[in-house]
Amino acid sequence: MIHIVDYGLGNIQAFVNMYKRLGFDVCRATNAAELNGATKLVLPGVGAFDHAMSLLEASGMRPALDDLVLNQHTPVLGICVGMQILANGSDEGKLHGLGWIPGSVRAFKSDVRCANLALPHMGWNDVQPMAGSKLFAGLETDARFYFLHSFFFECKNSQNSIATAAYGLDFSCAVSAKNVYGVQFHPEKSHHYGAQLLKNFAEL
Amino acid sequence: MLRPRIIPCLLVHLGGLVKTVGFKEPKYVGDPINAVKIFNEKEADELIVLDIDATANNVEPDYKMIANLAAESRMPLCYGGGVRTPEQAKRIVGLGVEKVAISSAAVLDSSLISRIAEEIGRQSVVIVIDVKKRMLSKEYDVWINNGKQNTKLNALEFAVQAAKLGAGEIVVNAIEHDGKMKGYDITLATRLREVVNIPITILGGAGSLDDMQALFAKCGVVGAAAGSLFVFKGVYKAVLINYPNSQQKDALIHV
Numbered sequence: 284m285i286h287i288v289d290y291g292l293g294n295i296q297a298f299v300n301m302y303k304r305l306g307f308d309v310c311r312a313t314n315a316a317e318l319n320g321a322t323k324l325v326l327p328g329v330g331a332f333d334h335a336m337s338l339l340e341a342s343g344m345r346p347a348l349d350d351l352v353l354n355q356h357t358p359v360l361g362i363c364v365g366m367q368i369l370a371n372g373s374d375e376g377k378l379h380g381l382g383w384i385p386g387s388v389r390a391f392k393s394d395v396r397c398a399n400l401a402l403p404h405m406g407w408n409d410v411q412p413m414a415g416s417k418l419f420a421g422l423e424t425d426a427r428f429y430f431l432h433s434f435f436f437e438c439k440n441s442q443n444s445i446a447t448a449a450y451g452l453d454f455s456c457a458v459s460a461k462n463v464y465g466v467q468f469h470p471e472k473s474h475h476y477g478a479q480l481l482k483n484f485a486e487l
Numbered sequence: 488m489l490r491p492r493i494i495p496c497l498l499v500h501l502g503g504l505v506k507t508v509g510f511k512e513p514k515y516v517g518d519p520i521n522a523v524k525i526f527n528e529k530e531a532d533e534l535i536v537l538d539i540d541a542t543a544n545n546v547e548p549d550y551k552m553i554a555n556l557a558a559e560s561r562m563p564l565c566y567g568g569g570v571r572t573p574e575q576a577k578r579i580v581g582l583g584v585e586k587v588a589i590s591s592a593a594v595l596d597s598s599l600i601s602r603i604a605e606e607i608g609r610q611s612v613v614i615v616i617d618v619k620k621r622m623l624s625k626e627y628d629v630w631i632n633n634g635k636q637n638t639k640l641n642a643l644e645f646a647v648q649a650a651k652l653g654a655g656e657i658v659v660n661a662i663e664h665d666g667k668m669k670g671y672d673i674t675l676a677t678r679l680r681e682v683v684n685i686p687i688t689i690l691g692g693a694g695s696l697d698d699m700q701a702l703f704a705k706c707g708v709v710g711a712a713a714g715s716l717f718v719f720k721g722v723y724k725a726v727l728i729n730y731p732n733s734q735q736k737d738a739l740i741h742v
Contacts, residue, residue, distance in 0.1 A: 472560075
């Protein structure tokens, strides 16, 4: 069963609808007990980094998530800010991230190459997956996704970057380390491209 | 490459979808949920849904309708109409809407923009500015209450202020071009692009994909929104929801 982690952020229903349409068993988890039986986890998120981290801590699900992800190696997919909080920290906030993938979250505006670009980075952008990434199976030649963000994930280890997109600079728009995955874009709002990626994750 | 966005803009009036001309003469064009389903199939870049009754009647947003639209939409959704408080905006985002559009309320009290941005994040705050060209002038005035009241505020100055206060996107809606299908006000679009450094979307006047191409050629990566173009077909304006396929969209930006 795919569990969508509902800690008060992100479009939970959009993931539930998408997975139902794709024919997968899916449910929403709002507390630690409801995480029981999860074989896949989706961690959505929108808004500010610290806000996301404090809501996740307040949800009481953090210890159960740590156990599922770190000890039981349950695959998890972070989305947008849900991806950013996989890092150790962010330019946007003061709180520690989950630290499941080594890295920091940076502001586009801190980079001179982005000085004249409109922010947030909003809209459909082309994505270049790394060869052999299972998450992007079937999307190797044509992958475009909907983005809405002003910060991006900077991996400490380049092998954790599994796709890039260009906006002023080439940034990691998808990351993975073992059973932990994250995408900066919104697959739940990216039509058949997003459906393919979510299906790939479900079938990992 | 970041692509320009091609966005159907749907107006809700008395529970149905309508299309106006010059903000008047609403013509019934269908059912909102059905339209969302069709735009899902056509893989529209984004959708804007504006409830034109909520502010006019001074009522709360219709949360039930918004929840239904959000649950159905497989593309990013922007809702506007009757939003006057951060709490309302938060509730709407909680229903699964990506962006909340604020218009009259933000014009009357611009501090609302910052307060809503704090609540839902600036990336989700869209300021819709209804504009009309000032008589015998190059400037544009901001109009409110569905184009009934001229605030005499300078539209471009207000856009700059809104961006500073925390808007994540500006939608500029040219009242006199609404429903005319004779092309965008490219001068307005170009001037807006020059003064703000947040995403912008132009609404009002699109009558063909060529009009969108002309907008992208002048302004680069912006949003091109349209009502009539995507709900009417042919010279007699038969109601038929339509949207360019991905080859047609690529052709608009590669030329």
